[in-house]
Amino acid sequence: MSVYLVTGAAGFIGANYVHHLLEWEPDAQVVAVDYIGFAGNLANLDSVIDRITFEKADIADLEVMEALYRQHRPDYVVNFAAESHNDRAILGPSSFMRSNALGAQVMAECSRLVPVRSHVHVSTIEVYGELAEGDKWFTEGSPLNAKTPYSAAKAAGDQMVRAYMQTYPEMNIRMTHCANNYGAFQLPEKLIPLAVTNVLRGKKVPVYGDGLQSRDWLHVADHCAAVHRVLHADLDPIPAAAATEPGLLPIFDISARWEVTNLDIARRVVTALDLNPDEWIEHIPDRPNHDRRYLINPDKIESQLGWAPTHDFASGIAETVAWYVEHRAWWEQIIADKGELGFDWSQVGTAATPR
Numbered sequence: 001m002s003v004y005l006v007t008g009a010a011g012f013i014g015a016n017y018v019h020h021l022l023e024w025e026p027d028a029q030v031v032a033v034d035y036i037g038f039a040g041n042l043a044n045l046d047s048v049i050d051r052i053t054f055e056k057a058d059i060a061d062l063e064v065m066e067a068l069y070r071q072h073r074p075d076y077v078v079n080f081a082a083e084s085h086n087d088r089a090i091l092g093p094s095s096f097m098r099s100n101a102l103g104a105q106v107m108a109e110c111s112r113l114v115p116v117r118s119h120v121h122v123s124t125i126e127v128y129g130e131l132a133e134g135d136k137w138f139t140e141g142s143p144l145n146a147k148t149p150y151s152a153a154k155a156a157g158d159q160m161v162r163a164y165m166q167t168y169p170e171m172n173i174r175m176t177h178c179a180n181n182y183g184a185f186q187l188p189e190k191l192i193p194l195a196v197t198n199v200l201r202g203k204k205v206p207v208y209g210d211g212l213q214s215r216d217w218l219h220v221a222d223h224c225a226a227v228h229r230v231l232h233a234d235l236d237p238i239p240a241a242a243a244t245e246p247g248l249l250p251i252f253d254i255s256a257r258w259e260v261t262n263l264d265i266a267r268r269v270v271t272a273l274d275l276n277p278d279e280w281i282e283h284i285p286d287r288p289n290h291d292r293r294y295l296i297n298p299d300k301i302e303s304q305l306g307w308a309p310t311h312d313f314a315s316g317i318a319e320t321v322a323w324y325v326e327h328r329a330w331w332e333q334i335i336a337d338k339g340e341l342g343f344d345w346s347q348v349g350t351a352a353t354p355r
């Protein structure tokens, strides 16, 4: 029976991963760690809470995390924990630096001090920055060129994890960069659940600027399966050439090659709710420094690890919208606790206010 330590487990992707893990390995011992920050929601683990050990802890606290490692002795570690909302990072970058950069290093350090079989650091497509005009996509060898406070803090964590990979190769530390995820349990401050929960309350869907920011979208279940595959992959030792060719490091980019604009997503959500998008979408001032377009190439994980996405985008979005319709009590409680979750950037330069 393997012990899994999963951080960020009360967030969107971490919670989905814990649910899937218990389906894939019903006898797995799962230690779910989360400090229940703004996006943390223990209700995401309600249906499995009797089958896991939940630890409320900050991954950036070395003393606390090392003690948890020594207590639970994990075989496998997946670090999903991060502050993840670009808008919030603009208003207060410091907590992002703590969780995404220092937290990544502390987690790697714990896996060095209390060795594990493998450790996956979950990162994002956004560390590569914005695609230049005419460029098709990024790959694992692309330079990190993060430009927002969220993605720059993630890139700082990535650099530290790359340093651990190459300095302590016996650690078996791996990394993933994933496209934008959609699915159940996402906090309604992100585009898709914000759109659904607004419409269901008779409010229009806010779309930043012209809405033509282009993103790469993946179903969260496909992301979880990819992370699990990377965690368990029997990888060759890191070759010396990786020192100058980062594409040779144990880093895997995850995408289903679905490029969609934010406006298109908003229109699909409204259409899935049987309403007219022209009447239910409003364009609002864009947030500052909004990445225009990014995509990644998943060839490496497909060819080396045999992973492939299984969710079709159109039906995946329709199922996701249906999930939020069916789980109204879940998101109403979040809005009751946290208030409205959209942002009004018309006041940028002073402070943004919730819409």
Ligand SMILES: NC(=O)c1ccc[n+]([C@@H]2O[C@H](COP(=O)([O-])OP(=O)(O)OC[C@H]3O[C@@H](n4cnc5c(N)ncnc54)[C@H](O)[C@@H]3O)[C@@H](O)[C@H]2O)c1
Binding pocket: 007, 008, 009, 010, 011, 012, 013, 014, 033, 034, 035, 036, 037, 038, 039, 040, 041, 057, 058, 059, 060, 079, 080, 081, 082, 083, 084, 085, 098, 099, 103, 122, 123, 124, 125, 154, 177, 178, 179, 180, 181, 182, 187
């Ligand atoms: N959502 C996406 O589309 C997407 C895409 C690619 C990669 N990622 C990455 O996947 C991971 C999970 O993203 P998500 O969308 O589930 O985010 P989320 O904000 O929904 O969840 C993150 C969780 O981490 C917890 N957390 C944050 N800092 C912590 C700390 N210092 N100690 C303990 N817990 C902490 C939060 O409380 C929250 O529950 C992140 O690393 C993110 O960068 C997300």
